[in-house]
Structure formats: structure tokens, C-alpha cells
Amino acid sequence: MSLGAVPCSECALRRLSAFAPVEGDELAFIQSMKRAHFRFDAGATVITNGQERADLYTLYSGWAYRFKSLPDGRRQILNFFLPGDLVGLQASMFTHATYDVVALTDIQVCVFSSSRLWDLFRAMPTLAFDVTWLGARSESLVDDNLTSVGARSAAGRVAALLVTLFERADTLQLVAEGSLEFPLTQQHIADALGLSLVHTNKTIARFKRSGLIELRGGRLAMSDRNALRRIAQSFESEITPRPLV
Amino acid sequence: MSLGAVPCSECALRRLSAFAPVEGDELAFIQSMKRAHFRFDAGATVITNGQERADLYTLYSGWAYRFKSLPDGRRQILNFFLPGDLVGLQASMFTHATYDVVALTDIQVCVFSSSRLWDLFRAMPTLAFDVTWLGARSESLVDDNLTSVGARSAAGRVAALLVTLFERADTLQLVAEGSLEFPLTQQHIADALGLSLVHTNKTIARFKRSGLIELRGGRLAMSDRNALRRIAQSFESEITPRPLV
DNA sequence: CGAAACGTTGATATCCTTCAACATGAGTGG
């Protein structure tokens, strides 16, 4: 499972314009905190509810998701992780995790010792600030999902989710020729949006029939993103990259 | 609106066992970051959506709430603030606020310069760590609300919200003789839970009639917290007839 | 005392869930 790691200085994520440049001492510190580079198969559990002293991860490639389960078997997906996302910050700051994280596709992650998080705060305030910023951004994504689930119709929820994921993927240059490798099943969408599987299916079917989206064979394309935004009454909070400190 | 401030060393919140002790340098730094001590009337806006360089606040007394609005006038309340909560961390880390914060009761807040947040990270790593921890806890509260709205019935949502608020208030010693000053209107509850006002009212009415809660004149009491907890978790399984095998 | 905010209740409408059945595709072993 462990892998000959690419050094952080060569990290492919670093080359994307979506990420702020990091250099010198900071890069060295990140490298020193990195404990391993793992792979997980699709469906594998990365963090389990109740787990103590969970590690901190950066998702290097692939998709994952975070959810809570209720005793009756229902579950609520809280957010989806795309490459570059920080996974497990909450879990690594609390004594035990309050959610599960599962790989949606085969994934690769960089593993950081959560026990050294405190060292990072002491030695590298700029990085600590970044971590906090990433945590705030993560909350902002959950805010958006809550707004969707609480205040939008089924069609609005689906539209908002698809547009948001599409645009996040686009930023990461995962969209090629207008379409995107899309690993969510309709059950995932239903669990994220608080809808039943059947109704989710019918809502998506309507979007397909009206030509707003194409979704076959695990690829998603959308012909008219603005129409979908209108259905969602969209106004997703756009977050600009962290200000220079 | 500004007020002769109580020095941080005398802060009433500090005496509550719910808060970790802070001393010496750290206390002095907090004091130096504190720019003012404000009052807001109930209904006043503390942070507005889109606002730039919002300040960072600690809620000193009273209740507040945070919400997002949709173009059609619906709004989603994301979470409620009780004394001691950090208000506006997201807004002060991003260039623009992506939500509104409004006072639910008359409140007092301590105002910190968000422009000095970076100084805090550089000079006081322990406090920076605390800030990040508070941010993570805040996300965790939103997680819980999302789970409620996405996966519970109306009765479950109301029960979960009331129990959660009751217990948070209890920790702050706001519960006296089993009851609590409870400033939410049913419209607030509806907006937080993604329910209509009428249905919220009927759900609460059922709880009242069955004696699970008392709620009159702005005070809330609950006779059987465990029963409410059960309703919050087990959803329909309490009502659904056992399937025949 | 009057107005405005908040709460309550019944009737009706609808969105969404549940149930049930079938279709399709991918992986697996014979």
C-alpha cells in the first residue's frame, strides 16, 4: 500500500494554478511531516467514525467522500473530496473522528502525522494559516450543501451539486473536451442531497431528456451550465484564493 | 454602541469550566487584539453577505445566528451562536463574507481586528491552534445540522435541534431549574431545519401535547431528554409497524 | 388601545417516498 513517494517538490498538484506556491523552508517542512504515500481501492475506508488520533491526509488523486450514519442505516454525505483537498482535519484535531471517509475511486493520498500538526503551528505559521484557511473553506462547502438540502427543490439540489462538482473539477483541469470522469452513483447523489434514490433517478432523467446534461458510462457533460445554475438559483459562494499575509 | 470594556482577564466567560484556561502572554495578546466591545440590538446585522474584511468576533452574551439567503427569499440558517462562540472566522479569512450573521437577542461582542489574525498566527501558535480548533468545531456543528436536515423526519429534526441547543446552553450554565431562556421563533426553527413554518408549528405542538417539552413565554423545558434523543435518532422506526417475515 | 409580530389550526395540494418490477452492464466461474 505504501509507495515510493514523489518528493513534495515534484508534486503534480503543485503545478496547477489552483494552488498557491510554496517554497523553501515550508516545502521542506511539509516533506518532513509527510509520513507516507498510500493507495486505497475504491470503496476502502480511509477514516472511520470513532477512530482515535486519525492521521491527516491530502488527497493526491481520485475522489473520496465524507459522511455520517444514523442508527437506522440512513447516511448523510457531507461533502466530496477532489485532488488537493485536505482530508481529516477535524478528525485530527479532535480526540476521535465523528464521521467516515471512504474512497470513491481508487485514490492516492499523502499521509501526515497529526501528532506533528502542533509542530507545524509552532514552526511554520504561514502553513498553519493555510491549514486554517483550508478548514474554513471546507466549512464553506458544507454550508453550501446544507443550503441546498434545506432550501432547494429536488431539481435545484441536483443541479447545484452537478454544477459545483463540475466547476471544482474544471479548476483542477479534470474536464477534457467538455466532459468529466464522474464516479458518483445515483445512490451517492441521493445520500448527499437527502433525496430518495428513485426520485434522484427521475430528476436526473428529466435533465437528460431535456438535454441539459449527458451522463453515461461514468462521464458527465453539461451543455448549458447557466440553465442549470438558474434551476439551482445558484449563487454558490465563490471563494478567492487566500490573501497574501 | 462601543462600551467601556471589561479587561479580558476579568472576562466572565473565562470563569466557566467550559473554557480552557488562558494565561500570561496569551491573555495579553488577546487583549491587544481586542479592538472594541460592542452591543447589538436583537435583529441587528453583525456581518453581511459580501462584506469585505469582516472583523472577527467573540459572542460575549446573547444569541445570534448565521444564514444564507436564496434569490427567491428563502433562507437557510446554518447554525446558532451561543456565548463564547467565535463569530466570523470564515468571513475574516476570505476576502468576502459568504453569509449573514444577525443577533437573535440583544448581544454583546468582543471585536478583534481580522487584519491582526496573521500576527496571532506568527506570535501565538497556541492561540492559533485554538482558533483552528474552534473552526473545526464550528464545521462539526454544521455537519450535524446537515445530517439532520438531510436524513431525519420533521419530528427528528426538531427534537435534535432542541436537544442540541439545550445541552449547549446547559454547558454554559444557562439552564436554571430545568428551563432555559429560548429566543428562537418558530420561523427560525423552520429556516434552520428546512421545514415550513406551519409544519414546524404542528410538530412542536405534538411535542407539547405529549408532554415532552414545555415552551411558553420564551422559555424551554424538556422533561424527558432521552425520549427526544430517541426520536431524533431512530426516525420512523418508532412508528413504522414491524415488517412481517 | 391598536397594530404588528408571532403562534395555531383545518383543508387542500403536491412533492417526494416507498413499493415493486424490470433493464442494463460489469465481473466471474464454468
Add this chain to the structure above:
DNA sequence: CCACTCATGTTGAAGGATATCAACGTTTCG
């Protein structure tokens, strides 16, 4: 290569939880 199975997707019908509409009651407060 086929038969099988399991996960996923699709569709219609029926029921239920929640929304909407409308009216009235109650509290609060200037």
C-alpha cells in the same frame, strides 16, 4: 463463450409526509 450474479439504473403506481392557503387567536409593545 455463455450463464450467472450483483451492482446500478429505470419506470409506473400508490401512499404519505410536508407544503401551501386561509383564517383566526394570542402576545407584545409603543
